[in-house]
Amino acid sequence: MIAVLKSGTTPDQVQHLVAWLKNMSLDVHISEGAEVTVLGLIGDTSRVDMDLLKSLDMVETVKRVSEPFKQANRKFHPNDSIINAGDVRIGRGYFAMIAGPCSVESEEQIIEVATAVKASGANILRGGAFKPRTSPYAFQGMKGEGIQLLLKAKQATGLPIVTEIMNISTLDLFADVDIIQVGARNMQNFDLLKELGKTRKPILLKRGLANTLQELLMSAEYIMSEGNENIILCERGIRTFETYTRNTLDLSAVAALHELSHLPVVVDPSHATGKAKMVSPMACAAVAAGADGLMIEVHNNPSCALCDGAQSLTPQQFDDVCQRVNRIREAMA
Amino acid sequence: MIAVLKSGTTPDQVQHLVAWLKNMSLDVHISEGAEVTVLGLIGDTSRVDMDLLKSLDMVETVKRVSEPFKQANRKFHPNDSIINAGDVRIGRGYFAMIAGPCSVESEEQIIEVATAVKASGANILRGGAFKPRTSPYAFQGMKGEGIQLLLKAKQATGLPIVTEIMNISTLDLFADVDIIQVGARNMQNFDLLKELGKTRKPILLKRGLANTLQELLMSAEYIMSEGNENIILCERGIRTFETYTRNTLDLSAVAALHELSHLPVVVDPSHATGKAKMVSPMACAAVAAGADGLMIEVHNNPSCALCDGAQSLTPQQFDDVCQRVNRIREAMA
Amino acid sequence: MIAVLKSGTTPDQVQHLVAWLKNMSLDVHISEGAEVTVLGLIGDTSRVDMDLLKSLDMVETVKRVSEPFKQANRKFHPNDSIINAGDVRIGRGYFAMIAGPCSVESEEQIIEVATAVKASGANILRGGAFKPRTSPYAFQGMKGEGIQLLLKAKQATGLPIVTEIMNISTLDLFADVDIIQVGARNMQNFDLLKELGKTRKPILLKRGLANTLQELLMSAEYIMSEGNENIILCERGIRTFETYTRNTLDLSAVAALHELSHLPVVVDPSHATGKAKMVSPMACAAVAAGADGLMIEVHNNPSCALCDGAQSLTPQQFDDVCQRVNRIREAMA
């Protein structure tokens, strides 16, 4: 960490600051230039409060030279991580094709969708049981019952399952769930992250709507610092001024996260765009950008002609996406 | 709620959709125009999934005519609410001057600051015990012990106290806390909101970093829908592209929230700007915009010359802010 | 266009508003519902000031049913447009591989780069002569002399050239330029757009840093409304909170613009990411998303070891990108 002091800082002030920093077990290397004094802080700077340091009158600027995340950092873990979920591996060339309905609605529905997406090439089943909704009056999911139905679909198809947790008090219900999802709105629910860090379950951690990649990696670090290294990062669109799509899918996040971290990165084009028609081009683009997996909403509701235009794909549309994705994966091999 | 159908929608499709809507206990008023068909949905539209409706192929656009929040809505509660915290009232002309340190550090510190801010005119004491930090390696607060020290300061000064909760499992520790704060990062931690809705404690609900005012009011609605109507809204700065200030204080939120809701609105200029020098002008501006209160960081650390430039004010600086604010409040009376 | 009136609007007020709208040569279809009155405006609503209409006391909301752009609109021009630049065609399956240095620096440089990128598969040469810089003290480009050097490179290689205009008063200098670029900061320089609309030159129109797709299409419409239909849209990254990349490349813009408009869409991964290492994955992703072309910075400065890490690719790196892109294009065919 580098701290640049303002010109006009007195030797006395510098000494004061250096003493304070050394008190935090840091080594301080002082470099006095013609115009500015630069302090190089050496040691475990992850504990230094940058905001406080920056706010000091004598400090012009503070800059981290090393990233504040360690366990998620590729520098200390050069090889891609592989995460195991049931029999499925994710990362380092192993690809996760996660598909399923937005919400679990019935046993018939979830088994039918699971069977269909498996036939097209999906290797993990998704389905929402606990649903975070902006409105308290909206459907909040089937909760524990939804998880039971997912487990039946897992039994029927052999697909490992992923579903979202909203509250650590429900953790017992996730005992047989293969991957626990942390949703975008809980990305900085630090207490939830810490508790999940005490489990050994794979965690699919979604990026928050207005969060930076560093913040996402710091949230991964929260989980890893408690001992759970099984993290799958997920880009699912960020909030921008564009209104044509629900969110804006940030595919450069895939390349950037691969530079910064060894953790696998999957992409959710369904939530990012909110439009069924855009899922296919964005799924292809995600794969071309190097994503380690996709997470795609598929419904199966032949009796409900109403839902044709929704964000979810039909099994036929999903099958088409799988084929396109495979062709691109082959071209890149 | 209004749904505009695309031109070219067949009578059969319209009938299908209307049947589906009526199935949700809504009355549907159909108006066929030369170019478009408009459906007026009457009844409890707060349960309608707008995103699903919008995503249907035949639907051009969906627009709420009434806001999706009810209990927080000024339309159904025209008078300003007053929230009681200990002996202090907030709203409808009653002003909350909340002050105190960012974190509780020691008994001596918190009592000294509390005594000083009370002397300058503060009527509520703030202090962080559970601290949400981006990094798992940063100081996470004194936790339960911090709350104990706040209670000592309350006893010493008579000031009611406000402090942040991060996890509902710690609720017991807040039994004697007067106002429970929900931080910006937990604004959409819906399970936490619901649990706080089951208490009758005043809740200070901070706006999320990238959340709209409607989303803030929907989060208030989560708490109110469980029976707790004691909500104080707090504008604390939103994330923008500007980097000179830590966040961007959105003071039009004060006027807008007063139009939309009956709940009191307080403003936190310390977190919003991250700069001690800017607290005074922004505190004055907030009051001129009609804020029902301010929340200001004040520290008391005479031995630590380092901290002079921090976001926190010294007691002397806080005293000066109080005087300026009072002059503006008088000018507006 | 649909205008929803507030409940409580008097018949007299409705009549007043309808008369005002009819005065603008619009037909108005009134539909009175139990709770709201909806006006359907039929005719040339592109002239209606939505903001004014929205701001009327009696109006709850206003919604366009048809997009405010016409000539750029796919609805009125279902087939993809093809733009001709010299012998090169862009759109409807014809792919533009635009490459060249950020700035033209010397005759030797531009000819060397042009020759190299042509050998790798580029079919259009880019190079900045007029450079929009945030600082008045930064290098502002070689201006007219730069265009002369581009023309020499065009003569040497046969590649058509694209370069940026900043001021209509320099238009004469662009007589032999094949494609005129409008930069992101001039996307809403409406007077410049109108003047370019009076030419018949192909215009490469870059999306502004914080502009929506509709705003981009309205800027295309400015050019087209003056008679010039030769527009190439360019996604070059938008401003978000992410700082790891210079901007955030919005690849869903490719799919969305293809839905909304018949104009070709090219993608500039160099400016979007600001990092040479990320150009290759983002170029591949853009192609997989359906882009009609790429615009990539390539420099050739073997004597300057300093520049190796810059946003520009070396000719060798560019050659590698071309091969990857071709493999993906083949997989998609």
Added chain:
Amino acid sequence: MIAVLKSGTTPDQVQHLVAWLKNMSLDVHISEGAEVTVLGLIGDTSRVDMDLLKSLDMVETVKRVSEPFKQANRKFHPNDSIINAGDVRIGRGYFAMIAGPCSVESEEQIIEVATAVKASGANILRGGAFKPRTSPYAFQGMKGEGIQLLLKAKQATGLPIVTEIMNISTLDLFADVDIIQVGARNMQNFDLLKELGKTRKPILLKRGLANTLQELLMSAEYIMSEGNENIILCERGIRTFETYTRNTLDLSAVAALHELSHLPVVVDPSHATGKAKMVSPMACAAVAAGADGLMIEVHNNPSCALCDGAQSLTPQQFDDVCQRVNRIREAMA
């Protein structure tokens, strides 16, 4: 300027970089630490291309220690500037109350509004003649004729006038205009800025919709670098995710610009909020934040009952705002 080099940079590379920097007439002070090497660049660093420097492989980070703007910088000009427009002074305690209609519509209209706002305390008249509109089909203003009408209103009332320029080719029409406005969308139209820098007219420079304060000051620097020091900065709202207001008024910009620059800062609450009801609280807040002036839309259209809710105030509402603003200014004196 400070450049921090990556660990592992070889002495040879360092020497290479230092030679390149010295070639730009910079002194370079090298400080080698245990982990990093820091270069201090001394001299006219405003000419250094930070983006290029940052993009070098060996460079970890680059940080300006001094701002890249000079003439607009308070450090080199500690006293507040005063700008003269006709007989009116702006800055250093002199307050500009700018009012008038959005667009000039007729001689009767502009003289009536001018007379009314002068009676309430306005000292400068605003009115749009050239109107930047998102749509080419929307009303583009009365142009030259509009300026003639403004001049008649100036003659009738003695108020100096401010109106927007969109194109330097129309400069002759502005010969008798007292203040030339540069709109938000032209804030980075650098060629326009340079040309205005060659005049000596006061320029009211509006902040762009998604621009930082530093970018605003760099645009002021463009004008000043050509010799025109008569700049009035204007905060008029930035684009955020909030949709209740048209833009988000950033009042901390007032305090921040006063810290960074000696130029006066006026605030436009009309465009920022887009709602007449919010103009009064935001005008008061702007004054409490220390603004040097306000710019408020006032119309006078008694025959058009339709316009009552618009963003523009009636003369009566404006009179009320003037009184409130005066009371706050007195309280702050």
